[in-house]
Amino acid sequence: MTTGDLKALTPTSFRRGNLPADAAADPAARVMVLDMQELMPGIQRLRDWTLAALAPQPGETAVDLGCGTGAEVRRLAALVGPAGRAVGIEPHAGLRTQAEARALAEGSTAVFVEGDAPALPFEDGTVDVIRSERVFQHLDDPAAAAREIARVLAPGGRVALVDSDWGSMVQSMGEPDVVRRLMDASFRRWTNPFAGRSLRWLLRRAGLVVDAEVGADAAVLPEEQLRVPVLLRNSIEHALADGAITVEEGDRLERDNIAGAERGEAFVAVMMFSVIGRSVDPAG
């Protein structure tokens, strides 16, 4: 895997409809990005918080919607035990194969199936726990996906939607006006860049009861990645294609970031939120 492979990734590379279009980057670059993200302490903390809030019990059916390489499905499988069922829904065949291989290597009982958020492969009221992390930012119709989650949740079921909100991104280097135009250009390509702020409302509109406490943490880019800003160059190219910045502005932004990273001044982070919803239990 070289940094060159990452260049093929865009803000919409994880969108279901775009999966085959990026065949050149498929699936190694996506696996690499997900593995890098998984190591971020903010993501690990928010995953732990989310799992504790969902509290999967032995014997329950637990689902990770848009599970990527399946790390959280393996954790769910360990908690629901042999009497339960942990299912990862993943539309991307390459990621699904990777998830299956990792589960097999760990001796996990997690299973993985093809699926699409607005049409989950479960009967009404049959799933106890659902989590979906950094998926809603890629969905064309997040409200339909939230309704679908509410449909399959069993009485007493719990759901966690975890997502970034790219409007919260902070970047220490570069001229603020150029950074703003770069981000605006990127938002235009993104399916749902402000997913994080919409999660609570989506679950409520789907008829679920939402916990008052919201989990929050930041994905902070590791400093070694800031020294080789491949994804920044990628965004610059897109902003140039949109006419949002000039070649000089893009080159200066890249130089400023590399120099800032060398001096230890560069800092890039985005907030993520975890919202817990519960189905209304008619029994009480």
Ligand SMILES: C[S@@+](CC[C@H](N)C(=O)[O-])C[C@H]1O[C@@H](n2cnc3c(N)ncnc32)[C@H](O)[C@@H]1O
């Ligand atoms: C940024 S990745 C996050 C993967 C994983 N949840 C994690 O936290 O590492 C987004 C995931 O959503 C999946 N995805 C995209 N569109 C989807 C859809 N319509 N239904 C289900 N999953 C989808 C992608 O294939 C990808 O695995």
